[in-house]
Amino acid sequence: MERSRSAVQAVVFDIGGVLSAPEGAVPQVAEALGLPVDAVGPAYWGPREAYDRGGALADYWRAVGEALGLDLVGARAAELDDLDARRWGALAPRSADLLAEVSQVAARGAVRLAVLSNAPASLAGVVRASEWSEPFEALLFSAELRAAKPGPAVYAAVEQALDLPGDQLAFFDDRPVNVEAARARGWRAHLWTGADEARAQLVRLGVLDG
Structure with a gap:
């Protein structure tokens, strides 16, 4: 009809x-970095809105790394981004x-x-x-x-x-x-x-x- x-x-x-899944990729990113989820969450979400609006991959992961005291650039940033995208896309x-x-x-x-x-x-x-x-x-x-x-x-x-x-x-x-x-x-x-x-x-x- x-x-x-x-x-x-x-x-x-x-x-x-x-x-x-609602938790997204934060647990997987935390595991890849060898850090607790509670520590990674704020660093991950802080610059996320700008990234979602079209910000550069390198800028996003650099900001995440700076918040965690890590150097997340180059191939390391690309690896994390691939992990992130595949987890959200599942x-x-x-x-x-x-x-x-x-x-x-x-x-x-x-x-x-x-x-x-x-x-x-x-x-x-x-x-x-x-x-x-x-x-x-x-x-x-x-x-x-x-x-x-x-x-x-x-x-x-x-x-x-x-x-x-x-x-x-x-x-x-x-x-x-x-x-x-x-x-x-x-x-x-x-x-x-x-x-x-x-x-x-x-x-x-x-x-x-x-």
Whole structure:
């Protein structure tokens, strides 16, 4: 049965904390550096926003290293960045199950899929090369947009890429501020609390069968 024009036509997912594990790459980076996670976390996250907005790989890892009293440059920075991107780009198991189900619906042409993620260019490359991203029609990353959630420009970019109004978009993100910004544009935005709850939301929206 054809859905009405006001029904959800596309599902938009965040990556970190939604499709991938919430702890991200911090534990792996800490292990690679031989340091406690609690010590690495603040150094990792401090300069991250600038990196997600398109900052240089070398600048980001140099800043992380300076905060830790380490010299993270050159090949060492490149190795850590590859580890970081691959960890963020790996699907969490329950998210993978949900995505497989939604992808089957997309394959029938019943819904379209998109990613909207605050993420650096290296993660964008890993995602585009991944098998799991193949069903996605649009992959939008803050580093490439030079703008990040919750700023309005990134939401407008999704609407433009899909040529859909906000009320036809379902969106899942793990940060309340990003969800509220999407709702302000009329998106059917939901705070991600787990794949099971997200599936229930997609059933209520008519995207998945109960």
